[in-house]
Amino acid sequence: MAEFSAKFQAFMGEYGDEILSKTGEHLYISFFALLLGIIVAVPLGIILTRHSKIAGPVINIVSALQTIPSLALLTLMIPIFGVGRTPAIVALFIYSLLPILRNTYIGMSQVSDDYTDVAKGMGMTNWQSIRSVELPLAFPTIMAGIHLSAVYVISWATLASFIGAGGLGDLIFSGLYNYQPALIFAGTIPVILLALLVDMLLTKFQEKITAFRYQKRKGELRL
Template structure:
């Protein structure tokens, strides 16, 4: 075991950093696009069904096929991988944001309006905080998806822990497979834990007390 880490330790570390880089930016793009879009769609019901239907259809495209489709447009490397993973992150974040915002009791909106808040102020100060647990649940799910699917990015030269996994498979080296698989699992669990802690901080205290 010691010899293995002496030989591959630096590679595991560098591949983990690449994996985090790809996953982080794909998830960040997903949040930047899907959360505002999900909020906006609650104001346009007919458009919402179409947009969510399209994102659901994109989710059904096999991961490798989507990665391959990126190559003619963006070449190989990290950029097409990030874009493909970004597409996969959209549905859970968009759907949960939409559901969370739609489930906010209209009484809260009426109170906000009665206090003289504009529609935007109501969304930012009242509706989003109330919907935060549902929105964060979508982000946490997307994070786990993205980290897991990022292993396939090595097929298009993006690097990451998938390089170790597929190298181990191709060369019949179980140690390399475990060296790639275990860090991916740890990263997924760590991301879920950290986002759960963030959710706890962003959720209004009154809402947490009511859930308890």
């Protein structure tokens, strides 16, 4: 145990600052890619529920984009955006779209007509019905899509180092190129921990939201 502790301290002494720096870069890339995915996919999913004829083709196109190999997509970004964080964020944004878009469309489509009819009967506009009735009911399904995308993006962001975007992938691939297992572990372990941490936090958030909605509905029924 003492030997392991000494080795761990030596390892952190040598790589600790770099791990923290690369973790910050990794989170930066992942956060903005996911944020863009939410900003685009959620409204698009809502729009598709109002135009069901184009829903299938649009979702199929987004699905096709996700089948492009990661390295190929990153390479395609270089002539357009150059190298660095911007092309990496755009590529990861494209990968984040499908789970959020699909779940938004499914969640909104599954809202019972009874609720929307009541909203219309109360004089709500289409936008008011979406905001006050449909989105709250579809939120757990939408959140599940965001949850899935977040874990995907954190994992895929390791490849961003190939185009100079930084992140924990720098440590992993530097270790592979230079035959240094310590560097590989220095990049791989934080990526795994980040993915697990985000998965746990979003799971807890979903549970809290579900419990809150249940208690609220229970209170309304008592009234």
